[in-house]
Amino acid sequence: MKLTDKIDLLMAEKGINKAVLSKHSEIPYSTIANFYEKGTDNVKLSTLKKLAKYFQVSLDYIADDDVEERNASSYAQEYGQYRTSDLMPLALNKKIPVVGVIQAGEPLLAEQNIIGFVELPSEFINDGGEYFGLRIIGNSMNLSRIFEGDIVIVRKQNYVENGEVAIVLVNGEDATVKKFYQSDTIVTLAPNSSDPTYAPRTYDLQKVPIAILGKVIKAIIDF
16 A cells, blocks of 8 residues: 555544644645655655654654554564554544534534544444534634534533533524533533633523533544
């Protein structure tokens, strides 16, 4: 398998593109683009190491066109920087649909809403619940380590405890991610942001329909 094929496969597993790979692996975008345009015969070892570290696979898997299996042990032994457990890929066997915009009048996981998929270990979400991912817009929850462009993994449910982070649909508008609080018929959606322009919003359920779509359980950084 060629290096570019492996990169395509690994990016597909993470649900990322070349720009995101460049940003988080600290490999210049022009270098990644050259893989596809000019071939990979002269790729620097330092670049291969960054790819292996970012994708949590062995250097052998990245560097050797004949290596199909991902075996982290040789990388860990040779460079001594990472434990084998740090480099082994997760057992990705539960596919989670990722949606972009959620609006009233459309099923949550309608085809037009789904923008991709992520995979998580089945043991991470083995409670029998239904899960979906949602791409975040804005930085209203950055102090909860949820940033614009990130994907949050959400357990689909119509209730949360006060103070939990939820995906909420307000008055049929696009979904928002906020800390949820309710007292009688009053709901407060509170940001957790370093940006003071984000302020809590309070709604009267007798006047504004509020629908809880799910509880946020995990954030995946800018995938």
